[in-house]
Amino acid sequence: MIKQPVPVEVEDYVNDLEPGPRILLYPVLDAVRDAMPPGYVLGMHGGIPGWTVPLSRYPHTHDGEPLAYVSLGAQTHYGSLYLVGLVSDPETDAAFRAEWTATGRTLNMVKSCIRFKTLVDIDLDIVTRFVAGMPVEHFLSSYERARPPLSQL
Numbered sequence: 001m002i003k004q005p006v007p008v009e010v011e012d013y014v015n016d017l018e019p020g021p022r023i024l025l026y027p028v029l030d031a032v033r034d035a036m037p038p039g040y041v042l043g044m045h046g047g048i049p050g051w052t053v054p055l056s057r058y059p060h061t062h063d064g065e066p067l068a069y070v071s072l073g074a075q076t077h078y079g080s081l082y083l084v085g086l087v088s089d090p091e092t093d094a095a096f097r098a099e100w101t102a103t104g105r106t107l108n109m110v111k112s113c114i115r116f117k118t119l120v121d122i123d124l125d126i127v128t129r130f131v132a133g134m135p136v137e138h139f140l141s142s143y144e145r146a147r148p149p150l151s152q153l
Contacts, residue, residue, distance in 0.1 A: 004033060004042050010049040021074035027119060028081060028127075029072055035128035039136035040069050048073035050082070053136055062147070069139055070131055081114045081122065085134045088146035096130050 006029075014022055014029065029049065033042065040051035043066075050071030061067050071082040086093040100107045103123055108115040116122040134142075 004036065006033070007043055009044045010042060013044060013049055017074050021079065024079045024116070024119065025072060025074055028079065028116075028122065028124065031124045031128050032070055032072065032081075032131055035132040036070075037132060037135045041066070045071065048080075053140065057136065058140055067140075067143065069134075075115075078115045078117045079122075081116070081127065082112050083114065083127070083130060084112045085130070085139050085142065087112045088139075089134075089142040092130070092134065092142075096126065099126050 010029075014025060017025065032051075036042075036051055039053065039057065041054050042049065042051050044050075045052055045066065045068060048071050051069045052066035053069060055061070055064075055066050058067055068082070068084045070084065071080075073080045073082075083096070086096060097107060097109075100123060103126070105121070105123055108121065114122060114127075
């Protein structure tokens with residue numbers, strides 16, 4: 001896969017973090033970037049770095065913003081990795097959770113958000129396989145099945 005360049009605003013976000021959160025997020029950001037299928041675009045969304053489906057590809061979002069696929073943020077005491085693709089695909093979500101559970105690691109996850117205090121808390125192999133395994137077409141198909149029609153929003 002071709003590595004996407006990291007936009008200046010994403011670099012600024014990470015560089016502006018305190019050393020602890022910066023050291024925690026950089027390896028996750030790099031691993032996810034390396035695994036990202038073509039078609040997703042890295043940028044700042046909602047104040048944190050994330051990969052989205054650009055509006056030029058999918059303009060029919062409920063809020064007029066690009067559709068988020070994966071985001072990564074620094075909280076006060078932990079990192080957050082948002083695997084939004086899991087929310088709209090129950091089968092993939094169940095497989096992800098089962099694979100994680102099989103490792104013996106505790107999964108600190110609510111909806112799409114994995115919280116991690118150290119890199120030992122996050123299984124980057126599983127995360128990157130999930131990220132790489134959902135091309136834009138699959139994500140959009142799952143999203144379309146899961147969301148209510150725009151006329152109901």
